[in-house]
Amino acid sequence: MFCDSGLTLETPVSELLLKNADALQDVLRRFLNWRRAHRDEYFLPDWRSRARRVPVHATKRDPESRSAGVGCFFSGGLDSFYTLLTRTDEITHLIYVLGYDVFEHQPQLAREIVDRLQVVASSFDKQFVVLKSDLRTVSNRLLHWHIYHGAALAAAGHLLRAELGQIYIPSTYTYEHLVPLGTHPSLDPLWSSHELEFIHHGGGADRPEKALVVGASEVAREHLRVCWENRGGLYNCGRCEKCRRTQVEFEVAGWGGQLASLPSTISLHELGTMQVDPRTVKFWQNCLIMAQTRGGHPALLEALEARLRETPVKRARYMIKQLMERLKHWFLKWKSRGD
Ligand SMILES: [Zn+2]
Numbered sequence: 001m002f003c004d005s006g007l008t009l010e011t012p013v014s015e016l017l018l019k020n021a022d023a024l025q026d027v028l029r030r031f032l033n034w035r036r037a038h039r040d041e042y043f044l045p046d047w048r049s050r051a052r053r054v055p056v057h058a059t060k061r062d063p064e065s066r067s068a069g070v071g072c073f074f075s076g077g078l079d080s081f082y083t084l085l086t087r088t089d090e091i092t093h094l095i096y097v098l099g100y101d102v103f104e105h106q107p108q109l110a111r112e113i114v115d116r117l118q119v120v121a122s123s124f125d126k127q128f129v130v131l132k133s134d135l136r137t138v139s140n141r142l143l144h145w146h147i148y149h150g151a152a153l154a155a156a157g158h159l160l161r162a163e164l165g166q167i168y169i170p171s172t173y174t175y176e177h178l179v180p181l182g183t184h185p186s187l188d189p190l191w192s193s194h195e196l197e198f199i200h201h202g203g204g205a206d207r208p209e210k211a212l213v214v215g216a217s218e219v220a221r222e223h224l225r226v227c228w229e230n231r232g233g234l235y236n237c238g239r240c241e242k243c244r245r246t247q248v249e250f251e252v253a254g255w256g257g258q259l260a261s262l263p264s265t266i267s268l269h270e271l272g273t274m275q276v277d278p279r280t281v282k283f284w285q286n287c288l289i290m291a292q293t294r295g296g297h298p299a300l301l302e303a304l305e306a307r308l309r310e311t312p313v314k315r316a317r318y319m320i321k322q323l324m325e326r327l328k329h330w331f332l333k334w335k336s337r338g339d
Helices: 015-019 021-037 078-086 107-123 145-158 207-214 218-223 241-255 268-273 281-294 298-308 312-336
Strands: 069-073 093-098 127-132 164-170 197-201
Touching (some): 015 021, 069 078, 069 145, 078 164, 078 207, 093 145, 145 164, 207 281, 241 268, 241 298, 281 298
Parallel strands (some): 069 093, 069 164, 093 127, 164 197
């Protein structure tokens, strides 16, 4: 989409997927342009280029019968568990792709994740499918994972069409807070073929509402995994913004201190002084709404209100952090040009 040439595929492709190729590209290029306008996309091949729709050339594959299996992409996170628990009667397979969020230089963590997710799958009487991919060694040089991970999941899903006729993709955002992202209700179904349907699921519940449901599962409380920073090779580092936010989400949902895979206590002082990141502020607002609705947490409520209050110090800290992130990405991009 950044080149003038079209895409030519040697293997036959589903007629439905070919038919959706233009729509897929239209959604993706609008998303890319939005992220670039918001200065959130560092890995475009050329900062000045715009993504364009290109022709896709491939022969059509004859439709095959649809398999009865129903999969769910499953990383052990809150969104994954919510979809598993609310669609458990339908789901037959849980799918995890090694290499999408954990890499080869973290073999111990990878092993722990696979072992724990296998336990979850067995507990719910589901088949566990582990795929391994080195896709990100290529894609990270071209596009940010935020925008690319949906295509990567779809590619993994299509490998399983002999077993699965439907695959759930757990949502990240609620319908009213959607932002351009690699998995999105306007994008995910477009990756479907005649044999395999992708279903975006869970946008009707925010994270504290999902925590209400997921917290009721002992297996989920034992094996929940939300950390993407992987600090120290830990299953959950317990220190990053997402780990702390998840603790709060379960706290306001009534499951405080009951997550075995996260620290059992929250520092309210630390919570009130954390910097405000515009990208996650809606998640924290949802925590505040649930704390206000359910009541009974005056100290936590106060800390959440302080957490969401913008101050010059917090703003300055956030801007420095953003600048450091940008410098890091520019450095990596510059370095990758020599490889
Ligand atoms: Zn963490």
